[in-house]
Amino acid sequence: MFPMNAWYVACTPDEIASKPLGRTICGLPIVLYRGQEGKVAALEDFCPHRGAALSLGSVVDGHLMCGYHGLVMDCHGKAVSMPMQRVNGFPCIRSYPVEERYGYVWIWPGDAAKADASAIPQLPWADNPEWAFGGGLYHINCSYRLMIDNLMDLTHEAYVHSGSIGQGEIDQSPVKTHIEGNQVVTSREMHDIIAPPFWQLGMRAQGLDDQARVDRWQYSRFTAPGSVLIDVGVALAGEGGMQADPAKRVYSIVVDFMTPETGTSHWYFWGMARHFKPDDAALTDSIREGQGKIFSQDLAVLEAQQSNRNAFAGRRLLALNIDAGGVRANRMLDDLVAAERALPTEAAVG
Known part of the structure; x- marks a missing residue:
């Protein structure tokens, strides 16, 4: 239907300035947000605890916190904490390569190993x-x-x-x-x-x-x-x-x-x-x-x-x-x- 091993514009920087953004791209529910040191991150929009939409959560200390029960995910899709719970054994959710360039946030929805930032269209x-x-x-x-x-x-x-x-x-x-x-x-x-x-x-x-x-x-x-x-x-x-x-x-x-x-x-x-x-x-x-x-x-x-x-x-x-x-x-x-x-x-x- 559409190429997956390619760069697409996911959003503009202002769309993730204050809170996470949920967006379906190439049929994939994705959440984008600014993580540690202001770097953009993209994950599956799926909390591994009860399947809630992570895009309805918030960013806490550079991590993404689910707004349903407080499960905290890092930019690689790994659960790092949850109030009164042990989450180290939680499976990782998928993360996506992203790049911020030329006033846009670009995402690679396909095989992450094939993502090459030099392939992003140049906008001189x-x-x-x-x-x-x-x-x-x-x-x-x-x-x-x-x-x-x-x-x-x-x-x-x-x-x-x-x-x-x-x-x-x-x-x-x-x-x-x-x-x-x-x-x-x-x-x-x-x-x-x-x-x-x-x-x-x-x-x-x-x-x-x-x-x-x-x-x-x-x-x-x-x-x-x-x-x-x-x-x-x-x-x-x-x-x-x-x-x-x-x-x-x-x-x-x-x-x-x-x-x-x-x-x-x-x-x-x-x-x-x-x-x-x-x-x-x-x-x-x-x-x-x-x-x-x-x-x-x-x-x-x-x-x-x-x-x-x-x-x-x-x-x-x-x-x-x-x-x-x-x-x-x-x-x-x-x-x-x-x-x-x-x-x-x-x-x-x-």
Whole structure:
């Protein structure tokens, strides 16, 4: 259903600032919290005493205390104490590799021995003062693969987002799909057009005439298991597009991380990293608000799509050239899942 030996975004640091967080990831109930010295830890959300949810407990001296009977667990899933009880013989519960990096907490839900922190996607803009970032989180009742399809084919913008980022020139411009290393890339360029309302806002912020003719670009880059980073922007027409002088362009990266909850629901971490006016906090808030409204429109479409897919299970769907990016991304995910299923189990090895 989804690759397990991979890094997913589990949460943002603020979600575990004051108490444990329970979150289902790849079908696994998990509790995340800050343990000793502020280091993030992740365990099964299951108390080995009576099966209570550890996420309803609290953090005490860097350990996780169950809120039902006070059993205390360390970050490795071992019971360390309980009032008036001996717990040394309690079986360990499962712990998961986690890393805090680039403003996110990442988790590896598969084989812990295979976790390699160097495989976490690099986000060079995250710690760069020339960039600003604002984002949010949605819980969406649809497969994370439907969101990947949505992000790898931006043709829908002309219809779903007609009052913000959509415009007729989108579906009048050809889409190209290719592979770059381990990424699937879809691209679309529009030349000598008037920018849509969302990008006119950016042009005004950059001191540009929002009615000037522009060249617009969209490059969606999928990296398994659930990352789509989209290079987007506009530049004054004829000035070089994405390579234009920064003073003559408005350039951003739409940040999308999809983390499966179940086969028909996921956590969607979204945002925009922009390479203009990085110190303008009001602009960051304005863009985040606008982007949040745009993504809420996608949410309604995608949840209805999932409902329809459930109701019409097995119905053959059409595949067009605009779907190539999503098709290749899903094929890549299928290959990863198949490869994991082909691995020998511990029982088979023994």
